[in-house]
Amino acid sequence: EPEVTQTPSHQVTQMGQEVILRCVPISNHLYFYWYRQILGQKVEFLVSFYNNEISEKSEIFDDQFSVERPDGSNFTLKIRSTKLEDSAMYFCASGTYLNSPLHFGNGTRLTVT
Amino acid sequence: AQRVTQPEKLLSVFKGAPVELKCNYSYSGSPELFWYVQYSRQRLQLLLRHISRESIKGFTADLNKGETSFHLKKPFAQEEDSAMYYCALKNSGGSNYKLTFGKGTLLTVNP
Numbered sequence: 001e002p003e004v005t006q007t008p009s010h011q012v013t014q015m016g017q018e019v020i021l022r023c024v025p026i027s028n029h030l031y032f033y034w035y036r037q038i039l040g041q042k043v044e045f046l047v048s049f050y051n052n053e054i055s056e057k058s059e060i061f062d063d064q065f066s067v068e069r070p071d072g073s074n075f076t077l078k079i080r081s082t083k084l085e086d087s088a089m090y091f092c093a094s095g096t097y098l099n100s101p102l103h104f105g106n107g108t109r110l111t112v113t
Numbered sequence: 114a115q116r117v118t119q120p121e122k123l124l125s126v127f128k129g130a131p132v133e134l135k136c137n138y139s140y141s142g143s144p145e146l147f148w149y150v151q152y153s154r155q156r157l158q159l160l161l162r163h164i165s166r167e168s169i170k171g172f173t174a175d176l177n178k179g180e181t182s183f184h185l186k187k188p189f190a191q192e193e194d195s196a197m198y199y200c201a202l203k204n205s206g207g208s209n210y211k212l213t214f215g216k217g218t219l220l221t222v223n224p
Contacts, residue, residue, distance in 0.1 A: 003156075031210060043157070043199060043214040056211060091157065095210055101147075102210055104157040 002026045006092050006105035013082055013112055021077045021108045023092030032075045033093040033102065034067065036060070043091065049075065082112045115140040117202050119215035126190050127223050134185040134218045136174075136200030144202045146176055146183040147212070151197040160185075160198070170194070190222045 005024045013019045025032050034046040047057040049067055057065075066078045075094075079086055089109050093102040116139040126132050138144060148160040161169045163176040163183060174185045183200060200215040 033210065035212075035214075042216050043201075043212075045211050045213070048211060098210065100210075101159045101162065102212070106156045 004092055004094055004103050004105035006090075006108050008108060009106065010109045011111070013110070015084055015112055016081050019079050019082055019110065021079075021090050021092075021110065023075045023077070023105055024073050025075055025092065025094030026096075026103055027073070029094035029096050029103070031095040031098065031100075032067075032069070033095075034077050035091040035093060035104075036088040037091070037107075038085075038088040046077075046090075079110075082110075084112050086110060087112045115144070115202055115204065115213045117200050117213050117215035119198075119200055119218050121218045122216065123219050123221070125221045125223060128192055129189050132187050132190040132194070132220065132222075134198050134200075134220060136183045136185065136215060138181050138183065138200075138202050140181075140202060140204065142204055144204060146174070147201045147203065148172070148174055148183075148185050149199040149201055149214075151199070151217075153196070157199070190220075192222045192224055195220055195222045 007022045032049040035043050037043045045058050047061045047067055048055045064080045068076050089107045091107045092105040095102050118137045120135050146163040149157050150160045151157050172185055172187045174183050176183050197217050197219050199217045201212040203212050
């Protein structure tokens with residue numbers, strides 16, 4: 001069964017550094033999402049992406065965040081200047097059509113020191 | 114604002130016992146409710162959604178609009194059911210599949 005894949009599984013970075021989290025959604029999916037989960041807290045919606053543009057973003061998704069689909073397969077989340085509070089598990093998800101269930105990746109654990 | 118509450122952080126039962134994981138929601142419109150499961154070291158997976166009214170792995174959940182609840186139930190728990198369970202809400206309609214998750218309940222089924 002096809003899966004959403006995320007790399008790396010764990011990323012450690014210093015405060016102020018830029019980080020790019022990578023995701024390869026399932027190939028025929030059209031809707032892409034990033035969620036995050038700070039340790040001990042809820043899984044929170046960050047951003048949704050469709051037709052090469054952001055369709056919705058949360059309050060968390062400020063100017064430090066950006067998403068891109070640089071080619072036909074990758075979907076990236078960039079954090080420009082990481083802060084300690086960005087430490088979390090970041091989940092990528094994709095779906096075939098608007099109301100299809102989401103398929104999640106295994107997540108990338110980001111640790112900002 | 115929409116909100117999902119899972120009052121139990123941890124739930125421990127013995128194999129063969131009934132299990133109920135509680136979920137309450139707050140939403141002004143007509144919500145779609147889901148249960149997601151995350152087994153140890155695995156990804157979040159959709160377990161079931163209320164509009165399908167199905168039973169997956171012996172689990173069922175009924176949407177109770179009067180009580181704004183969507184509790185997950187299984188009559189006889191198995192050890193392999195041990196996992197983290199998340200209740201989630203999606204606003205019906207809407208331009209995307211934005212989910213609001215609860216904090217999750219860690220279910221442990223003891224032998």
